[in-house]
Amino acid sequence: MEMWTNQSNKAALQAWVKETGIQLVQVNGQRKYGGPPPGWTGNAPPPPGSEVFIGKIPQDIYEDKLIPLFKSVGVLYEFRLMMTFSGLNRGFAYAKYTNRRSAQRAIATLNNFEIQVGYLIQVCRSTDKCELCIDGLAPSVQQCQLLPMLQELTTGVLDISLHPSPFRKQRQLAQVKYISHQAAAMAKKALVEGSLCLCGDQVEVDWLKPNTKQELQNSPVQAFPKIFPSGPDRKTLSQGLCGPEDCCMPPGVGTVLDYLNMQCEERQLGTPVFLTKCIQKNPEGWLRFWYQVVIPKYPSPFSGFIWLKPSHSGLEDHEMAKNAVALQLLKALGCPVV
Secondary structure (H helix, E strand, C coil), X not given: CCCCCCHHHHHHHHHHHHHXXXXXXXXXXXXXXXXXXXXXXCCCCCCCCXXXXXXXXXXXXXXXXXXXXXXXXXXXXXXXXXXXXXXXXXXXXXXXXXXXXXXXXXXXXXXXXXXXXCEECEEEECCCCCEEEEEEECCCCCHHHHXXXXXXXCCCEEEEXXXXXXXXXXXXXXXXXXXCHHHHHHHHHHHHHCCCEECCEEXXXXXXXXXXXXXXXXXXXXXXXCXXXXXXXXXXXHXXXXXXXXXXXXXXXXXXXXXXXXXXXXXXXXXXXXEEEEEEECCCCCEEXXXXXXCCCCCCCEEEEEEECCCCCCCCHHHHHHHHHHHHHHHHCCCCCC
């Protein structure tokens, strides 16, 4: 439910939309005009460098003020105002022109423009950033866990690599590349607002800064093949990332799940409660499971995705998934696993 703090501004926007017949489409936390605009006859979208970033916008200023202002210096191809669920803008927007010259004119003319008494907006060139960094991942997190989770939560993942975090000891940082700036921006919004939690760890999501990227290039990287949309490839399988078969439990302990239950009991954490769901099967027979595990006295739940291939162990698919997840949880909890 939208909660407008300035009813007169809301009424002005609605009157302007009705008077001009302009169409504003709200999707994924942004309200968009154009892309292309009505009457567009071009065969291709504007070239790179045609978009400007607009910052420091008062939260109760809307398109009825912004679009005419930015149209005054050139023909707009697209205008995107970032919105909150409460009906306020998020303080920034993007204006894409039909050519670079209009974008340069917008920067020269409208940067530090007083849009409201005491409020100067910022207008600068929009950079096509396509890479995010996810910092704070546990050392036990592997790409076969992280990739399917990101594919489920976001769209347009192009490449991913894991590095030791330069900012947090004993943690990993994931460098994630998307197919476009817009895909990366939508992914960042989804991950930040979704409070991404992987294997019980709260992580930080931000744009990958040039100095951080340079530092990562000089650090070790866990090699990972390009995206596998239908399941793990042979290299992934040979690394044994997706099953508990190679794990040896202490004498007298049955399955990995039994061992996890025993460890949680010894630590007085309570018995883990598992939720698993098979959501995909690829042509090679691999199964993709979503899971969530709640350990009663652990601060946060564990959730994610895992690939498994049915074996001849006699375990049902869901029991096999629980054992594979239990192995990951044992590592995350720092339990001894051989």
